[in-house]
Amino acid sequence: MTLLEYISEKQSWMNKHLLDTIEKQKIPEHLKNSMIYSVEAGGKRLRPILLMATYEAFRPLSEHVIPAACAIEMIHTYSLIHDDLPAMDDDDFRRGKPTNHKQFGEGTAILAGDGLLTAAFYVISSSPLLNAEEKIFLIRELSKASGPEGMVAGQMLDLQAEKKSIDLSELEHIHLLKTGELIRFSVRAGAYLGGAAPPQLEQMDHYGKALGMIFQIQDDILDVVGNKDEIGKPVGSDESSEKSTFPKLLGLAGANEKKKHYMNKAREALKQADITHPLLYEFIDFSGNRNY
Amino acid sequence: MTLLEYISEKQSWMNKHLLDTIEKQKIPEHLKNSMIYSVEAGGKRLRPILLMATYEAFRPLSEHVIPAACAIEMIHTYSLIHDDLPAMDDDDFRRGKPTNHKQFGEGTAILAGDGLLTAAFYVISSSPLLNAEEKIFLIRELSKASGPEGMVAGQMLDLQAEKKSIDLSELEHIHLLKTGELIRFSVRAGAYLGGAAPPQLEQMDHYGKALGMIFQIQDDILDVVGNKDEIGKPVGSDESSEKSTFPKLLGLAGANEKKKHYMNKAREALKQADITHPLLYEFIDFSGNRNY
Numbered sequence: 001m002t003l004l005e006y007i008s009e010k011q012s013w014m015n016k017h018l019l020d021t022i023e024k025q026k027i028p029e030h031l032k033n034s035m036i037y038s039v040e041a042g043g044k045r046l047r048p049i050l051l052m053a054t055y056e057a058f059r060p061l062s063e064h065v066i067p068a069a070c071a072i073e074m075i076h077t078y079s080l081i082h083d084d085l086p087a088m089d090d091d092d093f094r095r096g097k098p099t100n101h102k103q104f105g106e107g108t109a110i111l112a113g114d115g116l117l118t119a120a121f122y123v124i125s126s127s128p129l130l131n132a133e134e135k136i137f138l139i140r141e142l143s144k145a146s147g148p149e150g151m152v153a154g155q156m157l158d159l160q161a162e163k164k165s166i167d168l169s170e171l172e173h174i175h176l177l178k179t180g181e182l183i184r185f186s187v188r189a190g191a192y193l194g195g196a197a198p199p200q201l202e203q204m205d206h207y208g209k210a211l212g213m214i215f216q217i218q219d220d221i222l223d224v225v226g227n228k229d230e231i232g233k234p235v236g237s238d239e240s241s242e243k244s245t246f247p248k249l250l251g252l253a254g255a256n257e258k259k260k261h262y263m264n265k266a267r268e269a270l271k272q273a274d275i276t277h278p279l280l281y282e283f284i285d286f287s288g289n290r291n292y
Numbered sequence: 293m294t295l296l297e298y299i300s301e302k303q304s305w306m307n308k309h310l311l312d313t314i315e316k317q318k319i320p321e322h323l324k325n326s327m328i329y330s331v332e333a334g335g336k337r338l339r340p341i342l343l344m345a346t347y348e349a350f351r352p353l354s355e356h357v358i359p360a361a362c363a364i365e366m367i368h369t370y371s372l373i374h375d376d377l378p379a380m381d382d383d384d385f386r387r388g389k390p391t392n393h394k395q396f397g398e399g400t401a402i403l404a405g406d407g408l409l410t411a412a413f414y415v416i417s418s419s420p421l422l423n424a425e426e427k428i429f430l431i432r433e434l435s436k437a438s439g440p441e442g443m444v445a446g447q448m449l450d451l452q453a454e455k456k457s458i459d460l461s462e463l464e465h466i467h468l469l470k471t472g473e474l475i476r477f478s479v480r481a482g483a484y485l486g487g488a489a490p491p492q493l494e495q496m497d498h499y500g501k502a503l504g505m506i507f508q509i510q511d512d513i514l515d516v517v518g519n520k521d522e523i524g525k526p527v528g529s530d531e532s533s534e535k536s537t538f539p540k541l542l543g544l545a546g547a548n549e550k551k552k553h554y555m556n557k558a559r560e561a562l563k564q565a566d567i568t569h570p571l572l573y574e575f576i577d578f579s580g581n582r583n584y
Contacts (some may be wrong), residue, residue, distance in 0.1 A: 089396030111374075125428055136428070139413055140418050147411045153318075156403050
């Protein structure tokens with residue numbers, strides 16, 4: 001099975017579980033609609049699918065991955081809802097659809113984000129598919145990766161960076177936090193649940209970190225060279241703002257070089273972890289070469 | 293020791309631990325300042341102190357309560373920051389100080405709230421003071437109480453109720469969720485950590501639910517009869533809006549009757565749970581008779 005076939009198959013499995021998870025909770029209708037609207041807004045589910053592929057590198061896939069996979073996507077979705085708000089990035093469209101606050105109003109969008117974030121921890125802590133040790137590992141690492149030392153820190157620094165020029169190391173630091181930490185957690189969670197030995201977990205951590213950078217650099221590159229219909233937002237929307245990006249700081253060729261550097265690092269980490277499963281290698285090429 | 297002495301003593305203990313918890317994390321300076329600003333904004337710490345007093349009804353107080361107590365106050369603080377935002381209640385002052393978004397800007401306030409919420413689960417899951425079973429109990433119940441089936445649901449219904457007239461049962465439902473669930477959790481967490489037997493835990497649940505209603509009814513009453521300097525916001529700010537309150541639906545005498553009904557229910561629940569510790573009885577009178 002190629003990675004694209006794997007992604008397409010796992011997307012529908014993931015969508016079903018994500019919707020079930022939210023549907024079965026007793027949530028006021030308007031709030032539930034708003035949460036589901038953003039969860040259904042056509043996300044690629046790359047983070048949960050990365051978790052599954054990593055798990056499969058260690059043992060056959062099972063429903064064991066569901067709670068962590070759902071929790072990651074709920075947290076990713078909340079972060080997009082809050083990030084799109086007028087006080088943050090002020091975006092009217094995401095993936096070709098009106099953003100949550102455009103569709104439901106700002107107050108509801110804030111609450112939908114808060115609700116998805118909080119429910120992510122409920123999904124893990126209340127699951128019958130995980131033992132106590134697994135629940136605590138996942139909650140501790142997820143709350144750190146997505147909290148004020150992780151993703152939220154990255155969003156804060158990103159917001160501040162809009163008003164000033166930053167250098168390459170600052171840009172890398174922001175992205176390691178803002179997008180990298182959750183991608184890194186997806187890999188760590190998959191490896192841990194799959195039963196990776198501690199030295200393997202450490203190498204997988206390097207893989208996850210590198211993958212996060214590849215994603216972000218490619219995002220920046222696509223904003224310069226991509227096709228609006230495929231990426232779902234106006235091309236050049238970063239360029240027209242004051243925002244620092246990899247192509248702006250390094251040029252397009254330099255950004256591509258940087259991306260290749262991280263692609264090599266990611267491959268090296270997989271080799272060090274004795275991973276032979278092809279999906280995780282394909283993930284590197286997919287992340288670096290995708291055109292949407 | 294009277295309840296007021298107890299509260300004043302425990303407030304400083306609580307403040308120290310709360311600040312330590314946030315200070316020791318590696319959080320970008322501006323975000324950390326914003327989180328600490330609201331945590332330090334002079335909250336009464338009633339929820340964590342209620343947890344401690346409940347714990348003491350079952351066994352002597354120890355640092356065992358710290359992670360849950362900090363997590364509750366962090367979640368309470370986040371909910372105030374988001375609730376004050378222009379898209380929600382649009383308040384410029386809280387407890388006599390500018391609200392978080394007035395001081396730090398809306399984007400930072402949204403992130404400070406997200407950060408406090410997420411870090412609350414990190415505080416519990418990473419604590420050496422709790423065993424695995426306790427961590428999972430606390431995270432499961434706290435995420436449910438404060439999430440889209442609990443506090444966030446209450447905020448959603450409250451936001452919708454601003455634009456229409458609601459009846460008494462709807463008003464009670466909103467408050468049971470919006471303020472009640474977190475107060476109820478504070479009692480449940482204290483009783484559980486203190487080692488309450490299951491039938492006692494059930495009675496303490498009734499106590500917590502009733503106490504939440506007493507708080508809210510008294511809040512509404514104080515908005516009509518209170519002193520601006522003592523409550524820290526303009527008196528009559530609810531009255532001048534279209535918002536439904538207990539005095540509006542029942543008259544002042546009717547609201548006081550309703551409050552007494554819940555005060556009796558709370559006392560009855562304590563008796564059924566065989567509680568003799570005076571602090572929890574005093575909490576009922578304090579909540580119902582406070583003038584700030």
